[in-house]
Structure formats: structure tokens, C-alpha cells
Amino acid sequence: MSDPADPSAAGPAGIPGGSPAAGPTAGPAVGPAVGPAVGRRGSRGPKKVGAVNLRDVAAHAGVAPATVSRVLGGSQHVNPDTRTRVLAAAAELGYVVNGLARAMTGRGTRSIAFLTSEMAGFTFGATAAGAESVAAANGHLLLLCTTHGIPERERQVIATLCEQRAAAVLLVGSSGTDRAYTERIGGYVRDLAAVGSKLLFCGRPGLPGLPQVRSVDYDHGGGIRSAVSHLAELGHRSVGYVGAPRGGTMADLRLDGYLAGVRENGLEASPRLVAQAQNTIEEGERATPLLLDADRPPTALVCMTDNVAVGAYRAARARGLRIPEDLSIVGFDDVPVVGDLTPGLTTVRPPFRQIGVDAAEIALGLRDGDTDVRLGTSLIVRGSTGRVRD
Amino acid sequence: MSDPADPSAAGPAGIPGGSPAAGPTAGPAVGPAVGPAVGRRGSRGPKKVGAVNLRDVAAHAGVAPATVSRVLGGSQHVNPDTRTRVLAAAAELGYVVNGLARAMTGRGTRSIAFLTSEMAGFTFGATAAGAESVAAANGHLLLLCTTHGIPERERQVIATLCEQRAAAVLLVGSSGTDRAYTERIGGYVRDLAAVGSKLLFCGRPGLPGLPQVRSVDYDHGGGIRSAVSHLAELGHRSVGYVGAPRGGTMADLRLDGYLAGVRENGLEASPRLVAQAQNTIEEGERATPLLLDADRPPTALVCMTDNVAVGAYRAARARGLRIPEDLSIVGFDDVPVVGDLTPGLTTVRPPFRQIGVDAAEIALGLRDGDTDVRLGTSLIVRGSTGRVRD
DNA sequence: CTGAAAGCGCTTACAG
DNA sequence: CTGAAAGCGCTTACAG
Structure with missing residues (x-):
């Protein structure tokens, strides 16, 4: 029973949804749909074994394979009557074009x-x-x-x-x-x-x-810079950064954004304001204390990602620091639920879907330039x- | 410059990674890899235009196409020397088997x-x-x-x-x-x-x-029942449910689980303990008050999903209710970050990856039964x- | 408008 | 062990 090809599982013929959907141009089913035309009144020897193919449809419609290809391929000039006949035959046999074969001729759609x-x-x-x-x-x-x-x-x-x-x-x-x-x-x-x-x-x-x-x-860098500027506007002069060390495109861009933001806003610039953490909550939790436990800890933190920021929340909380009264925190990505943390996380939202x-x-060549x-x-x-x- | 096929972009020959990886059995590159053998010393007329195919490899190795197919297909008995020669030819021409064609013969791997x-x-x-x-x-x-x-x-x-x-x-x-x-x-x-x-x-x-x-x-139902039992053990007698109305497999199973849990633990059973909400934070936020603002509100809530639970957090907070002192809440799914809410969300974790x-x-037939x-x-x-x- | 033929790139019996 | 041939299922010039 684990074999869905078991014909006994076909159920009563004529159930809607069961229409042989066929190609994009095939019409609706007409007669009772059937799978492979195996043993269909012994029409042509014990040959067929796979799914019904284009030649079967051609034979059924009394035309040449090329003609079937034309109507199914949405070709131009085809006699309306012929087209109808072919479509009916295709539907009746439950024909489904073989995309693999079609792709080989260059007409198929590649993934x-x-x-x-x-x-x-x-x-x-x-x-x-x-x-x-x-x-x-x-x-x-x-x-x-x-x-x-x-x-x-x-x-x-x-x-x-x-x-x-x-x-x-x-x-x-x-x-x-x-x-x-x-x-x-x-x-x-x-x-x-x-x-x-x-x-x-x-x-x-x-x-x-x-x-x-x-x-x-x-704009990774721009996003981080907007976060730094936001903090500068709130009066922060010492803003720390928690994120991955250089070596990856995201790490580099975001760290550079922080550095640029610090410079642009005339904030305190110092290597001791940067703590390294990979993109996980645990890493953020581990690295944040490096900044918080320093001599003159920053009053705000910009995190490479929301994950890191959540780790920063944990570290701050563990030290009895109130957010944002004692420490402001900004994340990056705006992943779900961070808006419902206590307090909600201020973060940078990239247009991921777009x-x-x-x-x-x-990739599909739908755009020029x-x-x-x-x-x-x-x-x-x-x-x-x-x-x-x- | 948007055309990656631009041969001028090929860079210096011999760069590692650039090896014509070919099929699973093809060996490493030997000579300088090349793309389509277009115009290669005018060896055979202006015919070729696509990628190099099996026949090209056969010709290059001085064997029949069938032989190339055999060695590349990992076939059994093939003379070692012949195999080596074919592999070399394939590597030299940067041959990549056409999976589409292979699939048509039944040998390919379908997605x-x-x-x-x-x-x-x-x-x-x-x-x-x-x-x-x-x-x-x-x-x-x-x-x-x-x-x-x-x-x-x-x-x-x-x-x-x-x-x-x-x-x-x-x-x-x-x-x-x-x-x-x-x-x-x-x-x-x-x-x-x-x-x-x-x-x-x-x-x-x-x-x-x-x-x-x-x-x-x-086990949707079992998960919810474990949540209800957990609450019963904590002394709750009136446990509400917030989730989607019947009509979907998930909604039905989880609601039934709640009902069963209530019954099994001898808790208060009443239609007024059930509020309807689709699977979003907003819906949870909207529906939860229906329960909280009732005459004798439940002391705990089981939510169909974490999303709904987060909505319940919002509603509880909006009413000045403390979690869990005034209201216990359980979610389902254990999505990221809910553990970092204040307080962390108790929830049911399904083995999604598994x-x-x-x-x-x-699906791949790797398992019997x-x-x-x-x-x-x-x-x-x-x-x-x-x-x-x- | 429609057929017959050739071809896409591979694999598999069938014969050596 | 290896070739020549036929076939997988479709499409596209080439001729009517």
C-alpha cells in the first residue's frame, strides 16, 4: 500500500481534482482519466510501460507528433479543428508533457x-x-x-x-x-x-x-551607521560594538559601518569598544560582558545581528542593568519576536524579501542594465x- | 559585462576551483579547462555551439560514445587504460554530463x-x-x-x-x-x-x-496534552485555550488535544474557555482578551502556537497582568527568541528537522515499512x- | 496548416 | 571489454 502507483488506489473515476492537468495549454479532462495506457485493449502490443507520451496522443488524435507538439507548445498557426482534436486526445489520455525531454531541446524552463x-x-x-x-x-x-x-x-x-x-x-x-x-x-x-x-x-x-x-x-554599512547616529542623537558618546571579527563580507561591512558612524558623529573611538562575537545568541551573551565589565563601559551597544543583541540582553540582565536606562541596545535584521522582548529591540530592518x-x-534576465x-x-x-x- | 559567459573573464588558467568537476566519477582536471570547444582549431566545422557533449569526449579519447558512457556511469568492466584515457579526455574538455538527458533514460536522479x-x-x-x-x-x-x-x-x-x-x-x-x-x-x-x-x-x-x-x-495532540497536564500539576483548574477554529488539521488536532487534556486532568470544561485566533501574534492579541475579560477568567492559557502566545503576552501586559503570577501561558513550536521573552515562554517543541x-x-524509498x-x-x-x- | 526526418545528449541491450 | 544501433520524448527546420 505504500506504492501510490497502485491502480487499485485510483478511486472512482471522474473525481474533479483528478483531471489530467497536463501542460499549460492542455484543456480540461473529458473522459475518465487513466494512467499509463497499459493493456488498453491490447492496442499496440506489450510495448508501453512508462507514462503516455506525445506519440500516443498523436495516434489517438490521428495526427503527426509534430502537430501535437505544435498545439501543446502553444505554436502559432494550427487549424482550430486539429487543435481541438489534439487537446481532447491529450486530456483523454491524461497526457503530461515530459519537461526533461522538452528541456533538452532548449524549450524547457530551467530551474x-x-x-x-x-x-x-x-x-x-x-x-x-x-x-x-x-x-x-x-x-x-x-x-x-x-x-x-x-x-x-x-x-x-x-x-x-x-x-x-x-x-x-x-x-x-x-x-x-x-x-x-x-x-x-x-x-x-x-x-x-x-x-x-x-x-x-x-x-x-x-x-x-x-x-x-x-x-x-x-546597505549593511548604512544600516549600522543609522543605528549609531540614532544613539548619538540620544546623547550617547560612548557606543560599543559586538560582532564578528573581519574575514567575512557581512562582518566587514557592518564593522566598517560602526567605525564610520562613530567617526561621523564624533563619538569616542577605541578598540576597547569593540567585542568579537559570532552570529549566535550565546556568542553575544559571552562577548558583551567584555564591554560591560570594562572600566568606563559604553552606554550603548550596536550589535552585528539581532541574535547577538539578544545575547546582549541576557548579559545586561545578568548584571542587573536596565535597558535602556542603563544600557541602550540596537540589533540588525529585525527577526520575528524581538519586538516583543522587554523592552522591544530597536533594530535595523533589511529588505530581505526584495x-x-x-x-x-x-537571474531570469527580466531586468536590463x-x-x-x-x-x-x-x-x-x-x-x-x-x-x-x- | 553582465554576461558570465564572456571568455575574457576566464582569468588565468589552472586556478584550482575551476576544475571541470564533471560527473561524480570524473577525475580532476589535467590541462587548462575550457568551456565550449567553439572554434577549437576548426576541428570539425562550425557545428558545435552548446556545451561539450559525450560524443566530443569519445572522439577526443578515440573510443565510442558507449564506452564513455560506461566509464562515466561508473559501469563495471572497463579496461583500466581505456578508463584513464576517457577520464583524461573528459577533464581536458571540461565535460559535464547533461543530467537532463541522463534523466530521460531513467538513470538520472530526480529532484x-x-x-x-x-x-x-x-x-x-x-x-x-x-x-x-x-x-x-x-x-x-x-x-x-x-x-x-x-x-x-x-x-x-x-x-x-x-x-x-x-x-x-x-x-x-x-x-x-x-x-x-x-x-x-x-x-x-x-x-x-x-x-x-x-x-x-x-x-x-x-x-x-x-x-x-x-x-x-x-504528535500535536500529545504535545498540547502535556502542556495541560503541566498546568494541572501546578494547581491550575481553569485553563483556557486560544487557537484556530476547527477546519484545519493542525487546528483540529491541537484543539482536540486541549479538550482531552482538560478531561484527563479533571479540569473545568467549558466552551467559554476557548477563544478563536488564527496563527499570528495579532490574532492572539485580539482573542486573548475574550478570555481574560470574562467573569471568572482562567488562570492559565494554552495557545495553539507561539505566535498566538506572544499575542497573549501582549494582551496580559496591556491589562497589567503578571506572567506567571497572574496568568500562566504555554505556547507550541518553540520558535527562536521566545525563550528570551520576559519571562521565557514555556512551550511544546516538535522535532521539525526530524x-x-x-x-x-x-520519499526516496530509503526506509521500509x-x-x-x-x-x-x-x-x-x-x-x-x-x-x-x- | 501539417508530415516526415533529423537532432538534442545520453544509456542500454545486442553483438562481437 | 567495446562498437554500432536503437531508443528515451520532445522540437524544429524542411518540404509540401
Whole structure:
């Protein structure tokens, strides 16, 4: 019973939803739908075994295969009567075009791939959702791949994607910035180009060494700077930063944003105001005390991500510090629920969904121009930031 | 410059990562990798235009296409020397097998599809991640599709998946329970079976009318019952429920779990202890007051989901109610950050990732037996639940 | 408007 | 162990 192909499970014929949906141009079912025409009145020997194909439809309609291909392919000039006859035959046999075969002739729609390190987290989902909506609206499927950050796995995935002839691959999220990384990506770009595909950066900036790879990103630095400015306006002069050390695109951009914000607003600038933490709550909880327990602790913290900020909340609370009376905190990403913390987290919101949408549109060639796109962010002010205590 | 196929972008030959990875059995690159062999010393007329194919490799190695197919296909008996020669030729030409063509002969690996209403949210991501890991480990790609809950879109997606010959489709998440729904799904099952594919329920129970469709789910009812029991142990006698009205698998199962829990623990049972709210924070915020503002309000609330619970936090706070002193609250799902609310949310944690893993394994036929699987949940006790006030 | 033929790129019996 | 041939299911010039 675990075999859904069991004909005995077909149920009563004629149930709506059971219509052989066929291709985008096929009409509604007419007669009782059937699966593979196995043993259908012994019409043509014991040959057929797979699904019904185009030739079956042609025979059933009394036309040549080429004609069936034309009407199903939405071709131009076809006699209305012939068209009707073919459509009826297709529906009657429950014909479903073989997309694989079609793709081989160049007419098929190739899928677009979304390649990310981990597919967990809100930011991933929002971006993927944006890409999916565009893909779907254009008849493409979205392939979801994960590298877990290991090069060998990444290589493997790209190879598979080349074989499957993905239309394009969106490389999503932060990445390394070293020379080895650039060369590795450069290899992917060539491999993909060899099969008519292309690479696109999504949610991360382009690579200097790879100017031909377009990027769809948001303004990491600008977002952080707006957070720093917000704190400066509230009177803070000593603002700390908790985030990942240099070495990744996101870490670099956000840290640089902090540094620029400090400079622009004439705030205290000092290495002792920066604590290193990877992007997890635990890391934020671990690193924040490095700043809070110092001699003259900062009155406000800008965190690389909301995860880190939540860790900062924990650390502050553990020390009996009130937010924002004793310490203001700003996050980045605006993931769900952080607005319901006590107090709500002030944070920078990137247009994740839009990033996915733009990337997919570019990947599908729906957009002209060849420039990178970089979207703006918005500062969501909630209760975790307040005027500095006098 | 937006064309990644631009040969001038190929950079210096010999860069690692740029190796023509080819199929799973192809060896490492040897000479300088090249893309399509266009114009390569005019070797065979102006014919070639696409990527290099198997015949090119055969010619380059001085063997028949069938032989190349054998060594690349990991076939058995092939002369070692011949194998070496073919592998070298493949690497030299940067050959990448065409998965589409291979799939047409039945040898290719078909992708598995993950079909969900919305691809937002933690639960979705965790489940998909589990499925992806299994798919990847077995050389399959994961297709991500979205229906936005609209039947027409759902139909469209299934049709496309049939055309693309997906190996299986995982129908993920809650759904309707009415007869029309069952018939619609029944149609999909037949359509998929006709192309050798199958349907699987994931994170939701099976449909009585469709016993042949297997389901991989977790114990919604048991999870809620454990929450109710937990509250009963804390002395609560009047426990309310906030969740969606009947009509969906998740809503039904969780509400039934509440009802059973109330009965099992001999708690107050009354329709006025149940408030209806869809699965969003706002809905929880809207519906909770219906219970709190009643004559003899419950001392504890079980919410269908964490979203609803967060809404309940808002409502309680708006009334000056302390959690858990004045009101205990339990959620369901254990999405990120709810543990950092004030107080941390006590909630039921389903094994989302495992659900995805199991579903994918079954879809890929990696598991025997034909029974449905239903995994257990764990109650994560945090600060939002406490002894009832005397 | 419609057929017959060739081709897309691979794999698999069938014969050596 | 290896070739030549046929076939997978579709589409596209090429001729009517």
C-alpha cells in the first residue's frame, strides 16, 4: 500500500481534482482519466510501460507528433479543428508533457538555484520566499541547496547544478573575502558559464576580483551607521560594538559601518569598544560582558545581528542593568519576536524579501542594465534605546 | 559585462576551483579547462555551439560514445587504460554530463519537492533543512514550492512538478479537512502516480479518504496534552485555550488535544474557555482578551502556537497582568527568541528537522515499512508557567 | 496548416 | 571489454 502507483488506489473515476492537468495549454479532462495506457485493449502490443507520451496522443488524435507538439507548445498557426482534436486526445489520455525531454531541446524552463550556507533562520526564509515568488510567476522552479560552509560540499552542489542545467544560481549570504575564496568562486563562474548558466551574489556584495558577477545586496554599512547616529542623537558618546571579527563580507561591512558612524558623529573611538562575537545568541551573551565589565563601559551597544543583541540582553540582565536606562541596545535584521522582548529591540530592518525578488529577476534576465543593486534599510525604533543617563 | 559567459573573464588558467568537476566519477582536471570547444582549431566545422557533449569526449579519447558512457556511469568492466584515457579526455574538455538527458533514460536522479503554503517561519525552515540534508546526501536536489494557500496555484505547481518528473512531493504543513480538499489531493496523487511520482504528507496527519498516502507527523495532540497536564500539576483548574477554529488539521488536532487534556486532568470544561485566533501574534492579541475579560477568567492559557502566545503576552501586559503570577501561558513550536521573552515562554517543541528527514527518507524509498510515522514532542518549561495563585 | 526526418545528449541491450 | 544501433520524448527546420 505504500506504492501510490497502485491502480487499485485510483478511486472512482471522474473525481474533479483528478483531471489530467497536463501542460499549460492542455484543456480540461473529458473522459475518465487513466494512467499509463497499459493493456488498453491490447492496442499496440506489450510495448508501453512508462507514462503516455506525445506519440500516443498523436495516434489517438490521428495526427503527426509534430502537430501535437505544435498545439501543446502553444505554436502559432494550427487549424482550430486539429487543435481541438489534439487537446481532447491529450486530456483523454491524461497526457503530461515530459519537461526533461522538452528541456533538452532548449524549450524547457530551467530551474533557478538558491545556494546558502544554512537554510535556517528568518533572513534565509524571507529572501528565498522573494526569489520563489518570481521564479514561480515565470514558470520556473526554485532549487534549494545548502553548503554548511564546507567547500567540498559547495563544489559538489555546483557540479550537480551544472549537470541539471540550472538557469542560474544565487549565492546567498555572507562569505569569505580571501583570495582562495575568490578563486574558488571564479571556478564556479566558469563551470556554470560552460553550461549556459550564471552566478549571482545575493545579500552580499560583489567580489573585487570577480567584477562580472552581479550582486544584489542591501546597505549593511548604512544600516549600522543609522543605528549609531540614532544613539548619538540620544546623547550617547560612548557606543560599543559586538560582532564578528573581519574575514567575512557581512562582518566587514557592518564593522566598517560602526567605525564610520562613530567617526561621523564624533563619538569616542577605541578598540576597547569593540567585542568579537559570532552570529549566535550565546556568542553575544559571552562577548558583551567584555564591554560591560570594562572600566568606563559604553552606554550603548550596536550589535552585528539581532541574535547577538539578544545575547546582549541576557548579559545586561545578568548584571542587573536596565535597558535602556542603563544600557541602550540596537540589533540588525529585525527577526520575528524581538519586538516583543522587554523592552522591544530597536533594530535595523533589511529588505530581505526584495533582495530575493531582485536577484531572481536579474537571474531570469527580466531586468536590463548590468549594475549591482544595493537596497536601503530602515531603522525600527523600539524600547531598547533611550536617552543617555545624565 | 553582465554576461558570465564572456571568455575574457576566464582569468588565468589552472586556478584550482575551476576544475571541470564533471560527473561524480570524473577525475580532476589535467590541462587548462575550457568551456565550449567553439572554434577549437576548426576541428570539425562550425557545428558545435552548446556545451561539450559525450560524443566530443569519445572522439577526443578515440573510443565510442558507449564506452564513455560506461566509464562515466561508473559501469563495471572497463579496461583500466581505456578508463584513464576517457577520464583524461573528459577533464581536458571540461565535460559535464547533461543530467537532463541522463534523466530521460531513467538513470538520472530526480529532484524531490517540498510544497508548502508559505515558506516563511521557523517551522518551515527547520523541516526543509531536514529534508534537504537527506536529499543532498543521496544526490538529489530539493525543489521548493509555495501555494499561498490558493488551490489554483497548488494545481499549477503540481502540474509543473509532474512535467519536471519530481521523484516525490512532500505536502508540508496544515491543510483543510473537507471533502473537496480530499478529492483535490486525490487528483494530485493520481497525476503524480501517472508519471511515477508520489505524494507524502509532512508535518500533518494522513487523510482518511486517502489511506495510500503516507504521513510523517508529530504528535500535536500529545504535545498540547502535556502542556495541560503541566498546568494541572501546578494547581491550575481553569485553563483556557486560544487557537484556530476547527477546519484545519493542525487546528483540529491541537484543539482536540486541549479538550482531552482538560478531561484527563479533571479540569473545568467549558466552551467559554476557548477563544478563536488564527496563527499570528495579532490574532492572539485580539482573542486573548475574550478570555481574560470574562467573569471568572482562567488562570492559565494554552495557545495553539507561539505566535498566538506572544499575542497573549501582549494582551496580559496591556491589562497589567503578571506572567506567571497572574496568568500562566504555554505556547507550541518553540520558535527562536521566545525563550528570551520576559519571562521565557514555556512551550511544546516538535522535532521539525526530524520530520523533514524522515519524510525525505521515505520519499526516496530509503526506509521500509508502509506505516505512518508520528514523532513525539517535548515540553520546554520556562518562566511563563507557575503555580496557581492561592 | 501539417508530415516526415533529423537532432538534442545520453544509456542500454545486442553483438562481437 | 567495446562498437554500432536503437531508443528515451520532445522540437524544429524542411518540404509540401
